[in-house]
Amino acid sequence: MEDLRLMKGNEAFAEAAIRAGCDGYFGYPITPQSEVMEYLMKERPENRTGMVVLQAESEVSSINMVYAGAGCGKKVMTSTSSPGYSLMQEGISYIAAAELPCVVLNVVRGGPGLGTIQPSQSDYFQATKGGGHGDYRLIVLAPSSVQEMADFVPMGFDLAFKYRNPVLVLADGVIGQTMEKVVLQPQRPRLTEEEIRKNTPWATVGKSIDREHNIVTSLDLQAASQEKHVLHLQEKYREIEAAESRCEMIKCEDADYVLVAYGSSARICQKAVDLLRAKGVKVGLLRPITLWPFPSKEVKELATRVKGFMSVEMSLGQMVEDVKLAVEGKVKVEFFGRCGGIVPAPEEVVHAVETKLL
Amino acid sequence: MSSNICTPENLVYKKTSLLTDKVMHYCPGCGHGTIHRALMEVVDEMGLQDKTIGIAPVGCSVLAYDYMNIDMQEAAHGRAPAVATAIKRLMPEKFVFTYQGDGDLAAIGTAETIHCCNRGENILMVFVNNAIYGMTGGQMAPTTLEGMKTATSPYGRDVEKVGWPLRITEMVAQLNGVWSASRHTVHTPAAVMKLKKALKKGIEDSMAGKGTCFVEVCSSCNSGWKMSPVEANKWMAEHVLEYFVPGDIKVDGKMVR
Structure with a gap:
C-alpha cells in the first residue's frame, strides 16, 4: 500500500534518509534546514535501522565526519544551508578527490555573507562550478517538490556509489519549508560489514589478511601521478555528463519561447507558462533536474527551433551562463531573477517575458 | 669471517609486520619513527590489525x-x-586512533580536539608535540616555547604578542569525556617502554568504552630546532620537558595532577 504523508521538504528528506538505509547523518543546525536533524533526533533511527545521528560542533566537523563514514563504505550524509555549505567546501574537495560517495543537502538561503534566512538560488555557481579548491565536480540534483526531496535521497546514494562521487542536493528555503503530500519509498536494509567489504573493497573497515591495507587519502606528492589522478577524475566526469543529465520539459513541443528554471523557480514558471499561454504566447519550460551535468543537449536541440530562452532564477544570473553556453548564440537568451530572499510571483515572470523576450 | 651476520642466533630484534617496508621520509633523529613503531608493536601484540582504523x-x-x-x-x-568520531560511531567494535602533531591538534584542529574529547569518543588520541611546524619548514607552533626561535618567530616567541605555549593535554584532561591523559617522551629506551604501556592501556580502555584516551608524546625536531639529533634530545630534556612535564595527568577518570 502507498505510504502517503503530508510533510515539510526537510522532514521528507530526513525520513527518506532512514528509509534509504543511510548509516549515518552528521549535521549542525542552520536555518532553513534545521528540521532535517530535528526530525532525525526525534525519530530515533538508531532504534529503527541502527542509523547513527550526531550533532557536530560545526559544519567543518560534520563534513569531515561524512568523509570518514564514506571512507568506510558507509552511506552517510549531511545537510546545511548556504553559510554552512561554504564552511564545508574544504571537506567536499577532499571527498571528491578521494572519490568517496556521500549525499549533501544545501537548502539555499540568500547570500552573500550571513545574508538572510529567506529562500534563494544564489549558490548555483558554488554548487556546479566547484566551490572548493581543485578540479572536481559534484553531481547536483535540484528538487522542485517535497516528493523529489524524498526521492533524491536514494537516487543520490545510488549515483554517489555508482560513480564514487559526492552528490549534492541543491534545494532552497521554499522546497525545504513547504508542506506537500509525499509518497515514501519502502525501507531499504542497511548494508552489513560483509556486504561493504564486497561492494566497496577500498573501504577502511579493518585490514583483512586477504588484502593490502586500505588507505583513504587525497594526497599525492608526485606531480606525475597527481596529474594522472586528476585526469582520471575528468574521465569519470565526462562519463557522468554523457549518462546522467536529467531534465523535465513542459509544453516545449510547440513552444516559440522556453523558460529555463529549476527548484522552486520552476514551480513559479509552470504557473507563468499557463498565464502566458492563456494570452496566446506559446511558452514552454525546461526544468533541469541535474544542474551538473547540465542538460545542455536538450537546450541545444531546442535552440534550433525556438526564438529565445529566458533563465529564471532566485539569483542575479548564474544558471543563465550555462544556458548561453548551450545555446551558443543561436537565439537570444534573457534573464529574470530576484535575490536577497525574494521569491518572484508568476506575474513578474510574465511581465519579464513580455518586456524582455517577446 | 663470514659476510652473513643475519643468522638466527644473532637476531635480537624483528620489525613488526604492522610496519611496512617503505623507507620513512622522517629526518634522522626525529621521534616519529619510534612512535610509529611503539604504536604498531602494541597493536600487533594485541592482535588488533584487522580491527584497527588509524x-x-x-x-x-x-x-x-x-x-x-x-x-x-x-x-x-x-x-x-572528527574523522575518528564518525568511524568509531559507525563501527563501535573497531579500535580507532588519531595520530596528530601540535599544529594539527592544538592550533587548526582545537575545536575538533576539544569536542571529540568532550563527547568522550571511545578512541585513542596520540598527540606528538615537537614544539614546531616541521613539514612546512620550522614555523612557530602553539607549543613553541617562550623565547624559542622559529621561522615565524625569528627573534624568539614573544608571549606578550602571540600568547603562551599551549598545554592542551592539561586542558582536555579537565573534560569529563576524557578517561586518561598523560605525557611521554621517546628519547630514552625506558621512556619508549613507558609509552608502550600507556598506549596499550589507552587501546584497552577506549575499546572498553571508557572514553577518550589521550597520550601526548614530546618529540624532538632536530631539523626544525637546527640542532644535531643528540643536542636536540638534550635540549628537549632540559627545556621542553620543564614546561611540558612528563607523567600522568588523568588516570582512570581521575585527575592526578
Whole structure:
C-alpha cells in the first residue's frame, strides 16, 4: 500500500534518509534546514535501522565526519544551508578527490555573507562550478517538490556509489519549508560489514589478511601521478555528463519561447507558462533536474527551433551562463531573477517575458 | 669471517609486520619513527590489525599511512578527531586512533580536539608535540616555547604578542569525556617502554568504552630546532620537558595532577 504523508521538504528528506538505509547523518543546525536533524533526533533511527545521528560542533566537523563514514563504505550524509555549505567546501574537495560517495543537502538561503534566512538560488555557481579548491565536480540534483526531496535521497546514494562521487542536493528555503503530500519509498536494509567489504573493497573497515591495507587519502606528492589522478577524475566526469543529465520539459513541443528554471523557480514558471499561454504566447519550460551535468543537449536541440530562452532564477544570473553556453548564440537568451530572499510571483515572470523576450 | 651476520642466533630484534617496508621520509633523529613503531608493536601484540582504523594528520606524519600496515584515512588539517568520531560511531567494535602533531591538534584542529574529547569518543588520541611546524619548514607552533626561535618567530616567541605555549593535554584532561591523559617522551629506551604501556592501556580502555584516551608524546625536531639529533634530545630534556612535564595527568577518570 502507498505510504502517503503530508510533510515539510526537510522532514521528507530526513525520513527518506532512514528509509534509504543511510548509516549515518552528521549535521549542525542552520536555518532553513534545521528540521532535517530535528526530525532525525526525534525519530530515533538508531532504534529503527541502527542509523547513527550526531550533532557536530560545526559544519567543518560534520563534513569531515561524512568523509570518514564514506571512507568506510558507509552511506552517510549531511545537510546545511548556504553559510554552512561554504564552511564545508574544504571537506567536499577532499571527498571528491578521494572519490568517496556521500549525499549533501544545501537548502539555499540568500547570500552573500550571513545574508538572510529567506529562500534563494544564489549558490548555483558554488554548487556546479566547484566551490572548493581543485578540479572536481559534484553531481547536483535540484528538487522542485517535497516528493523529489524524498526521492533524491536514494537516487543520490545510488549515483554517489555508482560513480564514487559526492552528490549534492541543491534545494532552497521554499522546497525545504513547504508542506506537500509525499509518497515514501519502502525501507531499504542497511548494508552489513560483509556486504561493504564486497561492494566497496577500498573501504577502511579493518585490514583483512586477504588484502593490502586500505588507505583513504587525497594526497599525492608526485606531480606525475597527481596529474594522472586528476585526469582520471575528468574521465569519470565526462562519463557522468554523457549518462546522467536529467531534465523535465513542459509544453516545449510547440513552444516559440522556453523558460529555463529549476527548484522552486520552476514551480513559479509552470504557473507563468499557463498565464502566458492563456494570452496566446506559446511558452514552454525546461526544468533541469541535474544542474551538473547540465542538460545542455536538450537546450541545444531546442535552440534550433525556438526564438529565445529566458533563465529564471532566485539569483542575479548564474544558471543563465550555462544556458548561453548551450545555446551558443543561436537565439537570444534573457534573464529574470530576484535575490536577497525574494521569491518572484508568476506575474513578474510574465511581465519579464513580455518586456524582455517577446 | 663470514659476510652473513643475519643468522638466527644473532637476531635480537624483528620489525613488526604492522610496519611496512617503505623507507620513512622522517629526518634522522626525529621521534616519529619510534612512535610509529611503539604504536604498531602494541597493536600487533594485541592482535588488533584487522580491527584497527588509524587517522593520519596533516604535518610531518601525513604519510603515516604509508608506514603503518593497517587501514587508514588521511584527514584534512586538524580534522582527525572528527574523522575518528564518525568511524568509531559507525563501527563501535573497531579500535580507532588519531595520530596528530601540535599544529594539527592544538592550533587548526582545537575545536575538533576539544569536542571529540568532550563527547568522550571511545578512541585513542596520540598527540606528538615537537614544539614546531616541521613539514612546512620550522614555523612557530602553539607549543613553541617562550623565547624559542622559529621561522615565524625569528627573534624568539614573544608571549606578550602571540600568547603562551599551549598545554592542551592539561586542558582536555579537565573534560569529563576524557578517561586518561598523560605525557611521554621517546628519547630514552625506558621512556619508549613507558609509552608502550600507556598506549596499550589507552587501546584497552577506549575499546572498553571508557572514553577518550589521550597520550601526548614530546618529540624532538632536530631539523626544525637546527640542532644535531643528540643536542636536540638534550635540549628537549632540559627545556621542553620543564614546561611540558612528563607523567600522568588523568588516570582512570581521575585527575592526578
